[in-house]
Every structure is written in structure tokens, then in C-alpha cells.
Amino acid sequence: MLRYLDRPINVAVALIALVAFAFGVGSWKLGFWTDDGPGPGLLPFAAACLLLPILFLILREEFDDKERFHPHPLFAVVILCVYATVIPYAGFLIPTVLLIVAWTRLFEQQSIVRGAILSVLLIAFGWVVFVYLLKVPMSMLPELR
Amino acid sequence: MIDSLQQIVYGLSLATLPQNLMYAFIGCLLGTLVGVLPGLGPITTIAVLLPLTFQAGDQLGAIIMLASIYYGAMYGGSTTSILLRVPGEAASVITCIDGYEMAKQGRAGPALSIAAIGSFFAGTVAVVALSFVGPAFAKFAVSFGPPEYFALAVFGLVLSATIGGGSPARGLCMVLLGLLFGLVGIDTITGVERFTMGVPAITDGIDLVPLLMGLFGIGEILYNLEQKGGLSTLTSKIGRFLPNREEWKESAGAIARGSGLGFLVGLIPGGGAIIGSLLSYTVEKKLSKTPEKFGHGAIAGVAGPEAANNAAASSSFVPLLTLGLPGNAVTTVLFAGLLIQNVQPGPLMLVKHPDIFWGVIASMYVGNVMLLILNLPLVGLWVQLLRVPTWILGPAVLLIAIFGSYSLRNNWSDVGLLMVAGGAGYLLRKAALDAGPFAMAFILANILDTSLRQSF
Numbered sequence: 001m002l003r004y005l006d007r008p009i010n011v012a013v014a015l016i017a018l019v020a021f022a023f024g025v026g027s028w029k030l031g032f033w034t035d036d037g038p039g040p041g042l043l044p045f046a047a048a049c050l051l052l053p054i055l056f057l058i059l060r061e062e063f064d065d066k067e068r069f070h071p072h073p074l075f076a077v078v079i080l081c082v083y084a085t086v087i088p089y090a091g092f093l094i095p096t097v098l099l100i101v102a103w104t105r106l107f108e109q110q111s112i113v114r115g116a117i118l119s120v121l122l123i124a125f126g127w128v129v130f131v132y133l134l135k136v137p138m139s140m141l142p143e144l145r
Numbered sequence: 146m147i148d149s150l151q152q153i154v155y156g157l158s159l160a161t162l163p164q165n166l167m168y169a170f171i172g173c174l175l176g177t178l179v180g181v182l183p184g185l186g187p188i189t190t191i192a193v194l195l196p197l198t199f200q201a202g203d204q205l206g207a208i209i210m211l212a213s214i215y216y217g218a219m220y221g222g223s224t225t226s227i228l229l230r231v232p233g234e235a236a237s238v239i240t241c242i243d244g245y246e247m248a249k250q251g252r253a254g255p256a257l258s259i260a261a262i263g264s265f266f267a268g269t270v271a272v273v274a275l276s277f278v279g280p281a282f283a284k285f286a287v288s289f290g291p292p293e294y295f296a297l298a299v300f301g302l303v304l305s306a307t308i309g310g311g312s313p314a315r316g317l318c319m320v321l322l323g324l325l326f327g328l329v330g331i332d333t334i335t336g337v338e339r340f341t342m343g344v345p346a347i348t349d350g351i352d353l354v355p356l357l358m359g360l361f362g363i364g365e366i367l368y369n370l371e372q373k374g375g376l377s378t379l380t381s382k383i384g385r386f387l388p389n390r391e392e393w394k395e396s397a398g399a400i401a402r403g404s405g406l407g408f409l410v411g412l413i414p415g416g417g418a419i420i421g422s423l424l425s426y427t428v429e430k431k432l433s434k435t436p437e438k439f440g441h442g443a444i445a446g447v448a449g450p451e452a453a454n455n456a457a458a459s460s461s462f463v464p465l466l467t468l469g470l471p472g473n474a475v476t477t478v479l480f481a482g483l484l485i486q487n488v489q490p491g492p493l494m495l496v497k498h499p500d501i502f503w504g505v506i507a508s509m510y511v512g513n514v515m516l517l518i519l520n521l522p523l524v525g526l527w528v529q530l531l532r533v534p535t536w537i538l539g540p541a542v543l544l545i546a547i548f549g550s551y552s553l554r555n556n557w558s559d560v561g562l563l564m565v566a567g568g569a570g571y572l573l574r575k576a577a578l579d580a581g582p583f584a585m586a587f588i589l590a591n592i593l594d595t596s597l598r599q600s601f
């Protein structure tokens with residue numbers, strides 16, 4: 001099982017098959033035909049049904065696939081998702097400083113001080129461009145929301 | 146003919162207004178600045194910088210800035226192809242072959258300048274041709290009804306799936322997946338919610354800009370995390386800047402042929418620029434008296450494909466502006482930019498928004514001139530940018546993408562979508578599934594669905 005999941009194409013095919021199944025069920029409920037012609041479920045149902053044999057074809061393709069997952073990007077995806085979950089509650093500043101420090105430390109092997117300096121500089125640049133110049137309202141700290 | 150000329154003059158009068166010139170300048174500068182950074186191709190550049198264009202004062206200014214970012218990013222992509230052998234997009238792969246060899250021989254200067262001059266010439270030829278072909282296309286397409294639109298959209302999607310690189314099955318898979326996600330939201334005909342699962346944030350559909358920024362921008366950053374030591378940094382010298390007499394002689398014909406070929410191929414929805422540059426390279430190698438030099442630093446192998454690439458990039462605006470069908474992943478992002486500015490590309494654009502149609506075409510002339518003026522003297526600066534360490538680049542692009550996606554609706558849910566799309570972009574890249582056909586199908590999904598149902 002783990003060997004199967006090591007190949008990105010297998011993971012992608014499995015996820016796409018799940019998506020196709022979910023959309024297929026959803027479109028079934030929407031209906032394929034109305035008195036005036038095709039219903040809202042027809043095209044998505046057709047697309048979902050077509051996807052399944054195509055996914056089968058992809059799995060059977062002889063493809064020189066040496067790609068394997070690398071732990072860094074997978075860990076980065078987790079960090080980014082946690083960041084996106086936390087940021088509405090914690091404001092922009094603290095999660096973003098932590099994100100950049102963690103990013104530079106874990107993935108770029110830079111010191112925490114370097115990461116902290118970079119985060120301050122980048123956030124200051126972004127704040128000047130977006131918040132100050134372009135007037136985008138952004139909650140920087142939780143108390144100020 | 147005279148009518149077209151009058152309209153071009155009208156367009157030029159709009160594009161050369163001081164504020165529009167300023168937007169074109171900022172767009173070219175930003176596009177080149179970000180596009181030249183290693184690992185960031187034109188599509189990533191445009192996707193990441195897209196939110197900035199919303200801040201331009203008016204529709205035309207925003208679209209001119211967007212188009213200028215596109216030209217700048219294209220040029221930036223050529224620079225990294227030549228100096229680092231890092232193609233910014235598939236079409237630049239051909240440039241790498243001889244461009245990088247030239248750079249290794251200390252002839253990076255002539256390679257860069259011939260790429261800029263070839264792109265300028267091809268871009269100008271293509272824009273002149275576009276001024277005449279575009280309205281003719283639009284006039285023809287005005288009579289199209291839902292069945293024709295459905296057929297055209299299917300044609301475009303099948304072409305993009307089959308000739309965009311990779312296997313046809315993978316391309317078709319991405320098209321179908323794009324269709325499914327593109328249909329999320331309220332059905333415009335019956336008013337029924339489709340696949341929203343009661344989530345209010347996606348009632349109007351999945352937001353396009355964070356999705357594209359995530360797929361192409363964040364996905365690319367995540368993919369680059371694996372390339373430790375794989376991302377090149379500039380070590381060789383640039384050498385003299387301008388080509389010598391012999392190099393000019395070798396390049397002139399290649400540029401002219403590449404311009405014509407690129408323009409014709411770019412009109413076809415799908416993968417015009419890639420095919421254009423590949424065709425041009427093959428033709429130049431066949432016509433050359435010294436074909437053995439190709440692959441070892443032949444300047445015609447840079448000049449022809451670069452000209453073809455640029456001409457195809459300009460002519461790909463024809464199906465976009467006149468039929469409302471984006472021909473490739475980059476024009477898909479531009480399509481998104483137009484929609485966000487409340488401009489619906491298509492045959493009626495010429496009637497409803499003549500100022501934007503002609504303003505954008507005229508801005509291409511302006512953009513080409515501006516890029517030549519900007520890039521030839523500033524090549525030293527772009528070369529310095531190639532030395533920016535990757536540990537600064539990744540977080541910088543990440544932060545621009547976060548600020549950009551949040552600024553769309555001042556809503557943190559867009560940042561969440563950005564991250565999820567980023568993870569998906571990385572997975573697709575690893576699985577050799579091209580996100581380009583996905584993006585095209587996502588945008589065309591509602592057109593396809595509506596035209597199918599209205600055809601009955």
C-alpha cells in the first residue's frame with residue numbers, strides 16, 4: 001500500500017477518482033433532463049463518468065515516471081494549511097512571522113535570526129504596498145480585528 | 146483596412162495617455178522583475194501579480210498593466226532560459242538548447258540581445274497582423290449561436306488536452322476535472338446551487354484568482370523546495386552585449402521566418418507557442434548551411450524560436466479577444482483578469498468595449514517598444530537578480546501571493562483556497578498532470594454548459 005502511495009500519479013489518480021465519484025453522485029441528484037432540455041446535472045455527470053475510464057488508461061500508461069514524493073513539500077503543505085486555518089483568528093502578523101521563520105529554518109536551512117529578519121523585511125514591504133499604498137484593510141493583530 | 150488603421154490610431158491615442166503609459170511601464174518592469182527570478186515562469190508571474198492590476202484606476206489601465214506584465218514575464222522567462230537553462234515555460238525549452246550553450250561560451254550578451262530584438266520584431270509583426278485579423282475574426286464570430294460556441298469550446302479544450310504536452314489521456318483528465326470544478330456554484334439557467342455543500346464562500350463558484358495563484362504560484366514554490374542545489378545560479382560572464390555582423394546575418398532570416406510561423410501557429414487554440422518555437426527550430430536547422438552547430442550555440446537556434454514564441458504569444462490574443470476562448474494557460478489567466486474587470490472577451494467585445502479591444506492591441510505596440518528600451522540597458526540588473534538566493538525568493542513569492550489573494554475580497558477564506566490549490570498544484574506537477582488544460586476547462590465550464598443547454 002505504502003509503495004503504491006509513493007508514486008504521485010497513483011495518489012493523484014486515487015484523489016481524482018474520489019472527486020469524480022462525489023461529483024457523479026451530486027450530479028445524479030441534480031437531474032439530467034428537464035422539460036426544456038438538458039438539466040444542471042448532465043454535463044458534470046458526463047464529465048465524471050468519462051473521467052473514470054481515462055484514469056484507468058492513465059494508470060496503464062507506460063510512463064517513465066521516476067517522480068517520488070519529497071518530505072519537504074508535503075510538510076510545507078501541512079504548514080501552509082495550518083497557517084490558513086489560524087490566520088483568521090490570530091491576525092496576519094504573528095502567524096506570518098512564524099511561517100517565514102519556520103520556512104527558512106526547515107526548508108532552506110537558514111538561521112532563525114536570518115528568518116526573523118527576512119520576515120520583518122517582507123512583511124514591512126507587503127504592508128507598505130498593500131495596506132498603506134493600496135489601502136487594503138488587513139487585521140495585523142488579533143486584538144485589532 | 147482604412148477602418149482598422151483608424152481604430153489602431155484610436156487605440157494608440159488611448160494607450161499613450163500618460164496614466165496608461167505609466168501602467169504599461171510598471172507592468173513591463175514588474176513582469177520582467179518577477180519573471181526573471183529563477184523558477185518563476187510567465188504564468189506564475191502573471192498569476193501572482195494579477196491582484197495588483199485591480200488597483201489600477203480604470204478598466205483599460207488595469208488590462209494594459211496585465212498585458213504588459215505578460216510581455217515582461219515572457220522576456221524574463223527567456224533570460225533564465227539562456228543564462229540558467231531554467232525555462233520559464235514550455236515554449237522556452239527550445240531557447241535553452243542553443244541559448245545556454247552560447248552563455249557557456251561567454252556569448253550570453255548576444256543571445257540575450259538577439260532574444261530581445263527578435264521578440265520585439267516578432268511582437269510588432271504579430272500585433273500589426275492582429276490588428277487586421279482580429280476584427281475579421283470578431284465579425285465572423287458575431288453570427289455564432291450556442292451550438293457553435295459549444296463546438297468551439299470543445300475544440301479548444303480537446304486541442305489543449307492533446308497538444309499541450311504530456312499524454313492525451315492526462316490532458317483529457319485535467320480538462321474533465323477542470324469542467325467539474327468550474328461548474329461549482331449557482332447554475333445560471335435554473336438558479337440551483339451545484340456542488341456547493343452549503344458553503345457560502347463558493348455559492349458564486351470557486352474564486353478563480355486564488356485558485357490560479359495557488360496552482361501555478363504556490364505549486365511552483367513547493368516543487369522548487371525539492372530542487373535543492375538543482376536550481377542553478379549564474380556563474381558565467383555575460384560577455385559583449387550586441388551580436389557581431391555574422392551573428393546578425395545568421396539571425397535576420399530566422400527572426401523573419403519565426404515571426405510568420407509563430408503568428409500562424411498561435412492562432413490555433415492549444416499549445417501555439419510551444420509548437421511555434423519547435424517548428425521554427427526545426428526549420429532553421431533544416432535551412433542552415435551548418436546544421437551541426439545547432440545544439441552547440443547556434444544563434445539562429447535562439448533567434449528563430451524566440452521570435453516564433455513571441456509572435457505566437459501575441460496571436461494567441463486573437464481567439465481570446467474575438468471568440469472568448471483562451472488558447473493556452475497564460476491567456477487563461479489573462480482571461481480571468483478581463484472577467485474580473487467586467488469585460489467579457491468575445492465577438493461582442495469589439496462592439497461593447499472598443500476602447501479596451503483597441504487599447505489592448507495598441508498597448509502591445511507600446512509594450513514591445515517599452516520592453517526593448519527597458520531590457521537592453523537593464524540586462525545587467527536582471528542578471529544581478531539571478532543571483533538572489535533561493536531562501537529569499539520562496540518566502541517572498543509566498544508572501545506576495547498571500548497579500549494578493551487576501552486583497553481580492555479582504556477575506557481570509559481566499560488565503561485558505563490559495564493554500565489548498567497550492568498543494569493540488571504541487572501534486573499535479575509531481576504526477577506530470579498539466580494544470581494548464583485544467584485552468585482552461587475551469588474557465589470555459591460555464592460557457593460550455595450554458596451553450597450546450599441553450600442548443601436544445
